[in-house]
Amino acid sequence: MRGPAAARSGGLDPGSAPLPLLRRIAALLLVAVLAGCGSTSPAAGSTDDPGPLRIGAIPDQDPEVLQRLHGTVADSLSTALDLDVEYVPVTDYAAAVSLFRTGDLDLVWFGGLTGVQARLQTPGAVPIAQRDIDEDFHSVFVVNAGTGLAPSDDLTPLGDLRFTYGSETSTSGRLMPAYFLAEQGVDPEGFPGGPGFSGSHDATLSLVASGSYQAGVLNEQVYESRAAAGEIDPAVVRYARTPAYHDYHWLLGPRAVERFGADLPDRLTGYFTGLSADVPADAEVLELFGAGSFVPTEAANYDQIEQIGRDLGLVN
Amino acid sequence: MTTVLDRAAPPAARLHRDRRRWAWALAGVVLVGWALAGSGLFSGPVLNPAGAGQAGRFLSAALRPELDGGFLRVVAGSTLVTLAYAVLGAGLAVLLGALAAVPVSRTAWGGRRTGWLLTRGVLALPRGLHEAVWGLLLVNVLGLDPWVGVLAIAAPYGAITAKVFADLLDEVPRGSYDALLAAGAGRGTAALYGLLPAASGGLLSYSFYRLECAVRSAVVLGLIGAGGLGYQLALSFTSLRWEQVWTTVYALALLCLLADVGGRAVRRRVAAPRRTGYRRDPLPAGAVLAVVAGVGWALWYLALSPAALVSARTREQLAYLGSAAWPPAVDGELLGDVWSTALDALRMSVLAIAFAAAGAVALAALAARPHGPAGPVRRTAGALTRLALLLLRAVPPPVWALVLLFVLLPGVLPGALALGVYTLGVLGRLVGEAVEEADRRPAEALRAMGSSPVGRWLYGSAPALAGPVLALSLYRWEVAIRDTVLVGLLGAGGIGVLLSARTSAFDWPAVTTVLAAIVLLTFLVDLVSDRARAALR
């Protein structure tokens, strides 16, 4: 770990130190680092050892499958790009954004809104790729059968029900549904007792099934996969489907480009778009993400999300 | 032979009610009434019987936890991570607490009250924020460094430990300390020889108690992404894989149990030292050695490097956070939200404590280990009660919140009950221990006089336990108001909802305001609880 030590030793001039004592302690501790017990630092600025490419994902769909099978993605990416790839587990949307900003995560699978938040906080971040289904993503509104509501495109009856979103910064479980509700004149924050935030798509389904919340909204992809597995409680009625919007995408941080070279974004885009369902190793990755294929994307695809995020006070 | 002594007839005694106590009792009743009124319990239905099936799925999964080999390996590894965080966090907290205890003790300040109050006020900041909130803030400065988990535990625990250590030092009899000062010893030396030996038992007991708590805190930190059991639990919890959730809960319960048993053994021995002559008693010494070895192992296991704390990146992120978070937001809408959610949090904490205290008292007789021989039915019932309490506190409050939300309509109540159930797990054990340690002689004497069991309880046990139970409940109230943030982070009401909303929107100025409000709220609850306990003494 000579890299980080060398990088930091430049800051050890006691004359310029605002906190001389701290600096001295730091100097002492550096000895220990040089002795070989230091951990890998993501802040490495040296070029001879760029360290691993750290990838992560927001815990959105099947997080326990995604996070526990992370080896699949990391291995595939590592083989394809001849890079050292490390998968970093994250359980919290906001934490993923913060870790992207601090440089602990280089390449992250973000939702539409979290991607915008991360990009705005991290100048130089670039969108790499999205899934085929992300260009045409939908959410579904569900209601408890006890409400007696029949499927419809009219969202106004939902305004009088106890209603839960998923995570607060979920694009499909909060942001876009709130936008479409507002479009039809329903105050997205005005549900009786205020909207709930179940925390996950599965929790939304369960809460609506229980009837504690009479209605909710979730990612269509999750809904479909639960429906296909026969896991949806008969008390849950699919009520409406939102219009299409852009959602998930891979976002690359600027520090990774510094470390791995300016061609990294293109190499990554090439890797993702090149994944083919016909190659068994690739198919495994695609299946993990529930994708047919990955396609290129650009920042402009998320302008609408950014605007809605600003309107709802979720983007500052 | 009536009055033999020729002492002047004293004035007839009159029954005085202690006004102060009655005022506190009345205030307590009003507070609980206010909280109940605000919970919606009287204004409409709160139950949602249709959700019983969903809650039942959670409960029935307790009997069939996930036992797949791969998953068990993951859980075993995570248990070690949690243990490492707990040991390091508690170890650092005890170190910080011991260092800070001297400057915050009354002894050190003598008659200068202002200085003493000021130092105590400084402690309110780290103490007022929950470990999870510290974790959230530290992730933004330190990123993925293991220091996040360690410091998140050490900051609030260190402050609490400093306060408790200072109180212990202040309560030690001062005779030998004063004598040493009079004999010309310096203050430090006098404290070392005159105060420390007398206080060391209490200090050691409390340190081990903090280790037990740190295990549970380390899990909560995992929930927000610091790894370990909490992380595995969070993953399984988001997809509602209850079988997996229970496996992690059992692993956590086991860890808690080990810490409980070890800590209890040390506390017992400290309370009733064994005579070993000149040699040291092997149990406390061994326990301390084991903890020191554990700290060494944890340092290696987590690869904790002090360099990360002072790295350029840390400074950069600290500067970023500082400039983003200052000045705090003070717009009227936010302040209104802060006020109303703070009231909700207060309601939740009051309801939680009322529920937990009532439950703990009801279960106390069963939870306490029987004194002397007991039949197999009593022993089994006692063991089952203690196991149930262990599980109640091993399941983190956010999980309770979701499960209760299945059977209760949304509002303050599910969050309050979630906290209440969790607190019952902690308080039930503490009250059970108070029962075990209570003086049995008054009740035995009443039995010898032919009193009925009810009479014995009323005149012998209850009066002696009322004080400790109320004091413990008030103390847990301080903890519960901090914990409301925890259920709020997952959307069960209270000021935590606001904090969660503002942090996920990265609205740092508003976050500063909300955090300040939380610290203030905790500080006020601390103050009230402290006064109430003083009135009870």
Next chain:
Amino acid sequence: MAAGERVAVVGASGAGKSTLLNVLNGAVTPAAGQVRVLGRDPTALRGRELRRLRARTGTVHQHLELTGALRVVHNVNAGRLGSWPASRAAWSLLRPQDPGTVRDALGRVGLADRMYERTDRLSGGQRQRVALARLLVQQPDLVLADEPASALDPALADLALGLLGDLATGRGGALLACLHDPALALRHCDRVVGLAAGRVVLDAPARSLTVVELERFYGVTR
């Protein structure tokens, strides 16, 4: 023991005095031998019957088993728990029942002015007198006293033993007191029983003994 008899039990520490009292009030079941208390065997009784017997036995303990957190009046009234129904016992904690009797009993031990104080605010001697007042209110037939005068000054010690003796013999009952002070034993009791290692080694009328003889029994040499 005969009705109206006052017996002093003497013996060095650990001779078995407290054990004897505990056997008599039913707190300890003897491993061998027979026990007869007020004509009944406490080890053979259960439930209500046992409680009735115990209500007729009054014990003053060495360690003063009063409830410190209660006011004096409640601790004295606790002497009546054997005869009060639970509801009255509970109500009395809010509104002390029969305060006249309590005041009277406390008056006899010189503590009438402390009636409403918290018991743990009293000195050791005062607490011992509260325990005596409790006994006065209980009106037992058999009084068992374990060092009832240990924390009292000589004048109060005389008062205490006098009270106990009156209490027991006045109603045709009996007093059994473990005592350390030979002079007190001789002054207030009719009969002296000496214990050593759990066995009776002395049983004589008080009149036939002198203080010096008894002191020798305790191991005092002059």
